[in-house]
Amino acid sequence: MPQQVRGVVSLKKGDPVSVETIVIPDPGPGEAVVAVQACGVCHTDLHYREGGINDEFPFLLGHEAAGIVEAVGEGVTDVAPGDFVILNWRAVCGNCRACRRGEPWYCFTTHNAAQKMTLTSGQELSAALGIGAFVEKTLVHAGQCTKVNPAAKPEVAGLLGCGVMAGIGAAINTGKVGRGDSIAVIGCGGVGNAAIAGARLAGASTIIAVDIDDTKLAWAKDFGATHTVNSRHGDPVEQVRELTGGFGTDVVVEAVGRPETYRQAFFMRDLAGTVVLVGVPTPQMTVELPLLEIFGRGGALKSSWYGDCLPSRDFPMLIDLHLQGRLPLEKFVTEKIGLDDVEKAFHRMEGGEVLRSVVIL
Structure with missing residues (x-):
């Protein structure tokens, strides 16, 4: 009944x-x-x-x-x-x-x-x-x-x-972060910090958290960020480059979903690097980028839907990693x-x- x-x-x-x-x-x-x-x-x-x-x-x-x-x-x-x-x-x-x-x-x-x-x-x-x-x-x-x-x-x-899977998946499934890679994560709420935790789990050596809130940046360090950048205090693109030998990171996860932070992500990555958009924009938002830069920088501009996860594969695995004390x-x-x-x-x-x-x- x-x-x-x-x-x-x-x-x-x-x-x-x-x-x-x-x-x-x-x-x-x-x-x-x-x-x-x-x-x-x-x-x-x-x-x-x-x-x-x-x-x-x-x-x-x-x-x-x-x-x-x-x-x-x-x-x-x-x-x-x-x-x-x-x-x-x-x-x-x-x-x-x-x-x-x-x-x-x-x-x-x-x-x-x-x-x-x-x-x-x-x-x-x-x-x-x-x-x-x-x-x-x-x-x-x-x-x-x-x-x-x-x-x-x-x-x-x-x-x-939802949120934790979206962030972990954005780093691991969509961004393909692997051992020794560098990654910047813009926006350190639930999804962004999950991307940081995912990058740490995958073995990234440099994990840079970017936000305007020092409290969120402190959370990010707790999840595995090796460096933090408060974008209220200077150009975040230049700060990330300074932390990566002037090159930028292999992967940038944009977990905000705004045109200005997406542009930052685009220029924050190294040549042949990957930008992953997991932050959800509103319908009226648009972004403009120099086409020559899109060609010249190479790499990939990706969107991550639900962390590109397969629940039957990913949920049991991540729960097991959690129970092992690794997540x-x-x-x-x-x-x-x-x-x-x-x-x-x-x-x-x-x-x-x-x-x-x-x-x-």
């Missing part, structure tokens, strides 16, 4: 979120109901509340989550009730042109649950990133459930569902909160006071 649970909803563009009663249907074919144990407060959820993603209100917010599978629908074989899972928003289809050419991390037709969760009035909810996890239980496509080692704490495991996911958790505290957490996030607030259910 359908269940009624509490969840955080954005009813109208720009309005504070509210905790509402949510109706969760029984799972249909290919679907699963997951009892959410923890969910990180990600900037994407704030974008939904502000109408920056689309206008399909009301939204059931939350997507960076881990929990226990409670029930599955017909035909589900990869997960079963009782499994500890991280929720992902890239449930690969296996049939699109990206999947057929052997690049499922680019899947262009990812799966979501066919049924909708609703308010008690019957009004359908749009689940953030097809998940909707600021809620006691959620309905997702079974392919959105990635089984991992249950020894990991839910509040750290769930962070791999300090616990350092991303600034505070643990309840469902009623999400609006306050948005304000703390906007003020740069936290890396991650995590809702505990």
Whole structure:
């Protein structure tokens, strides 16, 4: 029978979120109901509340989550009730042109649950990133459930569902950072610091954190930055070059998503270096670069979608590395909160006071 649970909803563009009663249907074919144990407060959820993603209100917010599978629908074989899972928003289809050419991390037709969760009035909810996890239980496509080692704490495991995976993947999967490489990371919030942690994990020898906030730069050193640059105090491009023998870094990860920081990233890299854009720009933003410089510098200008991750491959591996003490996911958790505290957490996030607030259910 359908269940009624509490969840955080954005009813109208720009309005504070509210905790509402949510109706969760029984799972249909290919679907699963997951009892959410923890969910990180990600900037994407704030974008939904502000109408920056689309206008399909009301939204059931939350997507960076881990929990226990409670029930599955017909035909589900990869997960079963009782499994500890991280929720992902890239449930690969296996049939699109990206999947057929052997690049499922680019899947262009990812799966979501066919049924909708609703308010008690019957009004359908749009689940953030097809998940909707600021809620006691959620309905997702079974392919959105990635089984991992249950020894990991839910509040750290769930962070791999979005921001931390995006940053680690931007460095390792998209930027191809390897042993002895140099990397600069512009923007040292949750995603940027995850890129720093990923670069350290991959064996980079020079890891330069760039930000305008000394607090965030201190966080970056804790995650493995070997050098820091406060771009309020001089040209960050020149400062990064001074730290790399005048050349620039092999890879630059831009985790802000603004034209001015993207230009900095472009000129901050060495010849034949790689720029990775993982910060999300707004629709009206544009960037202008000298075409001769694009040709003359060579290398690659890349965008990183979800860290170019394959959840079934990357989530279990990263959880294992965390349990071995090699990936300090616990350092991303600034505070643990309840469902009623999400609006306050948005304000703390906007003020740069936290890396991650995590809702505990």
